[in-house]
Amino acid sequence: MPQTLTQLLDGSVLAMPIAAGLIMGMLTVNVLMLVWAERKVSAWIQMRMGPTEVGPFGLLQTLADMLKLISKQLITPSNVDKPLYHLAPLLAFAPVVAAVALFPFSESTILVQNDYGLLFVFAFGGIAVIAIFMAGWGSNNKYALLGAIRSVAQNISYEVPLILSALSVVLVVNAMGPTLSSGDGVVAINGLDLSHIVMTQDQQGIWFVVLQPIAAIIYFISALAETNRAPFDIPEAESELVAGFHTEYSGMRFSLFFFAEYTNMLIVSMLAVVLFFGGWDGPVLPGPAWFFLKSYAVIFVMMWVRWTFPRLRFDQLMTFCWKVLIPLSILNLLATAFVIAVL
Amino acid sequence: MSSYAQLALLLGLGIALGAMPLVLPLLIGPRYKGKDTESTYECGVDPVGSSWLRFGIGFYVFALIFVAFEVDILYLFPIALVYEDFGWRGFVEIALFLSILSLAVVYAWRKGVFHWAK
Numbered sequence: 001m002p003q004t005l006t007q008l009l010d011g012s013v014l015a016m017p018i019a020a021g022l023i024m025g026m027l028t029v030n031v032l033m034l035v036w037a038e039r040k041v042s043a044w045i046q047m048r049m050g051p052t053e054v055g056p057f058g059l060l061q062t063l064a065d066m067l068k069l070i071s072k073q074l075i076t077p078s079n080v081d082k083p084l085y086h087l088a089p090l091l092a093f094a095p096v097v098a099a100v101a102l103f104p105f106s107e108s109t110i111l112v113q114n115d116y117g118l119l120f121v122f123a124f125g126g127i128a129v130i131a132i133f134m135a136g137w138g139s140n141n142k143y144a145l146l147g148a149i150r151s152v153a154q155n156i157s158y159e160v161p162l163i164l165s166a167l168s169v170v171l172v173v174n175a176m177g178p179t180l181s182s183g184d185g186v187v188a189i190n191g192l193d194l195s196h197i198v199m200t201q202d203q204q205g206i207w208f209v210v211l212q213p214i215a216a217i218i219y220f221i222s223a224l225a226e227t228n229r230a231p232f233d234i235p236e237a238e239s240e241l242v243a244g245f246h247t248e249y250s251g252m253r254f255s256l257f258f259f260a261e262y263t264n265m266l267i268v269s270m271l272a273v274v275l276f277f278g279g280w281d282g283p284v285l286p287g288p289a290w291f292f293l294k295s296y297a298v299i300f301v302m303m304w305v306r307w308t309f310p311r312l313r314f315d316q317l318m319t320f321c322w323k324v325l326i327p328l329s330i331l332n333l334l335a336t337a338f339v340i341a342v343l
Numbered sequence: 344m345s346s347y348a349q350l351a352l353l354l355g356l357g358i359a360l361g362a363m364p365l366v367l368p369l370l371i372g373p374r375y376k377g378k379d380t381e382s383t384y385e386c387g388v389d390p391v392g393s394s395w396l397r398f399g400i401g402f403y404v405f406a407l408i409f410v411a412f413e414v415d416i417l418y419l420f421p422i423a424l425v426y427e428d429f430g431w432r433g434f435v436e437i438a439l440f441l442s443i444l445s446l447a448v449v450y451a452w453r454k455g456v457f458h459w460a461k
């Protein structure tokens with residue numbers, strides 16, 4: 001089993017607070033850089049300059065924006081459902097911190113080692129849907145409610161192909177053999193353990209994107225929809241719904257949603273790297289470097305897609321999921337099971 | 344400490360960390376009050392009625408199929424972990440399970456759930 005940070009700090013009550021602090025630091029830098037990168041990439045694609053004023057290449061622009069948001073008043077409209085309205089941003093924020101801790105950045109760098117990490121990542125992702133609906137319903141605003149309903153319908157629908165495509169990978173991992181040699185010797189293989197998924201790809205010398213290309217494509221499309229990004233950004237369609245479910249949120253409450261949204265981008269990209277692109281596996285550079293290089297490459301593709309494709313209509317979005325992606329992922333799962341049974 | 348307790352603790356810490364930036368604006372932010380500041384946004388006019396209205400039944404049906412699907416798919420995870428040990432029998436069972444599951448999509452499709460009324 002990989003050595004975890006918590007094993008290093010074994011017995012210390014400070015282990016988890018330190019882990020949470022590390023994650024927060026990492027995620028804050030990640031979000032600040034991603035927002036800047038998103039603006040620069042969109043500017044590059046649209047032949048504009050993007051942010052240039054604050055700091056070199058406008059790097060500190062997001063930091064300046066954050067300082068502005070901190071100094072804004074926290075307005076609570078008088079006719080909202082107060083418990084739901086106040087709890088929603090926290091509920092959107094908390095699970096992303098826990099989900100990031102589960103990822104193996106390299107064989108020996110992992111904050112929380114759990115045998116069922118894959119299930120937990122999906123479970124924490126599921127909480128976001130509840131937070132979005134709480135925000136939309138609690139706001140007592142028609143735009144927010146419409147945005148929340150759309151968002152929930154979209155998120156739950158696309159979760160099915162997302163999990164089905166991950167399931168095909170789990171099948172392949174378990175079929176790769178009963179055991180796996182890790183740092184601690186030979187262990188029984190477990191397809192739900194994120195480290196085992198990566199180690200299998202490492203030891204077999206093949207990335208699962210080669211063995212499961214259809215699952216990889218389905219995963220990527222569903223991941224775009226799960227993170228509410230264009231061309232699936234109907235919940236936040238600015239031209240019709242103002243800002244969707246977070247219309248009534250301003251200042252730091254809005255930032256918490258924004259933070260969760262960009263961290264979710266990182267989470268789905270890291271999961272894509274673990275499932276399909278060999279995780280920390282790579283030559284010369286150390287493991288975490290490869291892991292993050294690959295993750296940010298996936299994020300770049302997500303940005304590229306966002307600024308290239310137009311937004312879908314809502315019925316197109318739902319029927320595409322149920323008529324194309326779900327049947328396709330079920331067939332892919334059956335084909336995978338068939339091939340494994342033959343071999 | 345088991346990894347489950349660690350995750351639970353991290354969730355709690357996540358809520359605490361999320362609450363922290365909400366305290367700061369209370370100290371340094373402006374404190375306007377008034378009818379316009381505290382009303383919800385509706386194109387700049389006073390909101391008309393409550394927003395807690397009825398909405399399309401289509402969304403409800405999607406939620407129902409989702410629940411049926413998602414719960415069934417979760418059963419596949421334990422099967423995936425032991426699939427290797429059962430060979431062809433495992434394949435037949437997984438195929439039966441998935442085809443019954445697919446009937447839900449076929450049924451909804453035939454019932455016109457995926458046809459959006461114009």
